[in-house]
Amino acid sequence: MSTGIDAKLTLDSDNIWTMTLTEDGDIETEDAFETYIIVALFTDIRADGSEVATSENRRGWIGNEETPGFEMGSKLWLLDQADVTPANVNLSEEYALQALSKMVEEELALSVRVDSSGTHEGIQIAVEIIRPDSSVFLRYFNLWENTGK
Structure with missing residues (x-):
């Protein structure tokens, strides 16, 4: 099952996700499935008051304001300055799973x-997704290298 075509996102040497260009100057494309995963994991979802006390520091993506009942993104950003502890490793897994579980609800996985x-x-997360055609998507993401040292 294809989810369509979208701009290919590539992690550059500064650890920033960017769109890449072809030799012809066009935006490089890929199956939107992988773009969905990157956006779901690395777009900031708004934290609640128990996680971040000051409301203006709770972040969030403005696009989520227009879609009641559906929020794209994850709370992985809450860990970007955290030490690598067993508790934070478990939280990273929980946050990533919450962000990607919408793919099952939307029948994309x-x-x-x-x-x-x-x-x-x-922290490294391994993501394994079984697609509707039974193909397996497996990708590893390194979160905030050198954080917590």
Whole structure:
């Protein structure tokens, strides 16, 4: 099952997701499935008052204001300055799974599995998604390398 075509997002040397251009100067494209995953994980979803006391510091994506009942993004940003502890590794897994579970609800995936681990460089999450055609998508993301040292 294809979710369509979207701009390809690539992690650059400064750890910033950017669109890439082809040799002809066009925006490089890919299956929107992978773009959905990157946006779901790395767009900031608004934190609640128990997580961030000051309302103007709770972040969030403005596009979520226009879609009641649906929010795109994750709370992984809450961990970007956190130490790599077992509790924070578990939270990263929980936040990633919350963000990607919408893919099952929207029938873009049959199942989603996330495994997080602490490394000497930060937190790594492994994302495994079974697509409706039974193909397997597997990708690893390194979160905030060198954080918490």
